[in-house]
Amino acid sequence: MSGSEFLIPCADRVANLPAYVFATVFRMKEEALAAGREVIDLGVGNPDGRAPDNIIAALNRTLHDDSWNCHSYGTFKGLLQLREAIAAWYQGRFNVSWDPESEILPLIGSKEGLANLMRAYLNAGDTVIIPSPCYPAYFGAARLCEAEIFEPALTEDRDFVLDLDTIADDVADRARMLILNYPHNPTGGVCDLAFLEKAVAWCRDHRILLVSDIAYSELGFSSDAPPASVFQVPGAREVAVEFQSLSKSHNMAGWRVGFAVGGPEVIANLGRLKSNVDFSVFGGIQMAAVEALTGSQQICADNRTLYQHRRDLMVAGYRELGWNVPSPPATMYIWARIPAAWGNDDFAFITEVFEKSGVLLSPGSGFGVHGRGYVRTSLVIDDARIGRVMDLLKDSNLDWD
Ligand SMILES: Cc1ncc(COP(=O)(O)O)c(C=O)c1O
Known part of the structure; x- marks a missing residue:
């Protein structure tokens, strides 16, 4: 045959x-x-x-660490040590606090988390607003949920910052999710905190889940204004979730490690979905991520x-x-x-x-x-x-x- x-x-x-x-x-x-x-x-x-040597060494150490067995299954929620490292990093970088128990979830790369979040929050036929051009994986993930994609334009004349005023009320009222990504792939555009404030208020008004993807937050070239987290905006916790990745910041694209932060409910729902699909990040890589986030940021x-x-x-x-x-x-x-x-x-x-x-x-x-x-x-x-x-x-x- x-x-x-x-x-x-x-x-x-x-x-x-x-x-x-x-x-x-x-x-x-x-x-x-x-x-x-x-x-x-x-x-x-x-x-x-x-990835730098200190990160590679942390993986090596973990592989041979007899005090716990990283070679066996881990826990769905990821290691507490990593969740604590993420909380400390967010505090230091954005002055935003998270409870490592309920508000942080390690991911097998942010691509995985973004796709699973859509599965957790989009029913077939729901509208998701994906401004474009954008990271193409958003489209595939939304299509796998059989969601309707509304695709407003990001234009050069606005430095690729979304114009929320151009989104009609009927679209906003039926949309369930908006995806923002600043600094932006593919344009390299950035947004300021005033835009994020407007986006949070807009999502609150229309009851839309604001998904902020900050995979490039550490690659902003202006020393005056490092890229912001949506959670620097008061009131974001009730409508937003944010995805971060170590792929670009720490040259760990092949390692597959990122994380999501947000209020306990959105993190629990993402975690619940993921517990049916995967077993979190390999322990050795989680310990390497701890080193990446708590060691030198050079x-x-x-x-x-x-x-x-x-x-x-x-x-x-x-x-x-x-x-x-x-x-x-x-x-x-x-x-x-x-x-x-x-x-x-x-x-x-x-x-x-x-x-x-x-x-x-x-x-x-x-x-x-x-x-x-x-x-x-x-x-x-x-x-x-x-x-x-x-x-x-x-x-x-x-x-x-
Ligand atoms: C905007 C954006 N978000 C997320 C990702 C996925 O990154 P990760 O390697 O964490 O899955 C990429 C990768 O290129 C990206 O460009």
């Missing part, structure tokens, strides 16, 4: 998932590599650095300096080509309108750039309908390779205006 088709159809919710835009991009890359071509991938937001400062430096190099290089890209205030991305010759067709643009140079960018339409006509560059290569990218792009003789 080998080579025959599998006879059992999958559930509609999986069958109906739209084709992943980036799958085509991955295929292009694989084919070029198989053909022996030089490829420089600036598409994926995957940190090229590694890696976060180093990453800010690194990404800001790469941003400057890349922006200068693009501008020298004649492509006038903006310089974002945060994150590890550059988000730019494609040159005029390609109109709104970001996919045609990245395909031609790739064919002529081997440099791979992310097509903006993969980040939602309002990403159309844009591309994202991830700052995940060192200076020498940025120089190489610029040489390859120059030699491509494309029209960058």
Whole structure:
């Protein structure tokens, strides 16, 4: 029977998932590599650095620690030690207090937590407001809940800060959830506390769960105004939940560790759902996360300096080509309108750039309908390779205006 088709159809919710835009991009890359071509991938937001030695040592210590067995099943709620470390980190970073017993939940990466939160709070047919462009995983998670997605635009003229006044009352009244992500993937946009205050008041008025994703909170480049937590806004506890990740701040993307904070009810509901799905984060990684949050935070400062430096190099290089890209205030991305010759067709643009140079960018339409006509560059290569990218792009003789 080998080579025959599998006879059992999958559930509609999986069958109906739209084709992943980036799958085509991955295929292009694989084919070029198989053909022996030089490829420089600036598409994926995957940190090229590694976690610092003190974090690796904490994992190693735990693996050999005979005082408890991290190799066996843990607890659904995660280690108290990690929840206490998260509480201390939040207190130090945002001056916000949490009860480690009931208001904090470790996650197998924030992607997992965001998807499971949607499962915990969205019924089929419920409306979720997902401003776009955005982190594409929000869409897949919402579709798996069979939720209706309302997708307001984040625009350059507002520095990609959502304009809540453009959301009609009937949408606001039926919506169950709003997702905000500042600092923002893919645009690098940031918001101020005044915007978060407005968002909390708006969500309170309309009884909407405000989901704040601060995966890039440690990658803001302004020393005057480090990115805020939604919980710095009084009254947020009754409507909000916040997701944090160690992937980008501490170069731990492959380790899979993040956490959610919020009032006891939302954390209990997320925990209840998760207890039916997983067994929390591996103990060794939880102890490494304790070290990441309570030990030296130098890696976060180093990453800010690194990404800001790469941003400057890349922006200068693009501008020298004649492509006038903006310089974002945060994150590890550059988000730019494609040159005029390609109109709104970001996919045609990245395909031609790739064919002529081997440099791979992310097509903006993969980040939602309002990403159309844009591309994202991830700052995940060192200076020498940025120089190489610029040489390859120059030699491509494309029209960058
Ligand atoms: C905005 C945003 N949120 C969440 C995540 C997921 O991060 P994690 O590695 O914690 O799952 C990412 C990853 O790229 C992201 O860009």
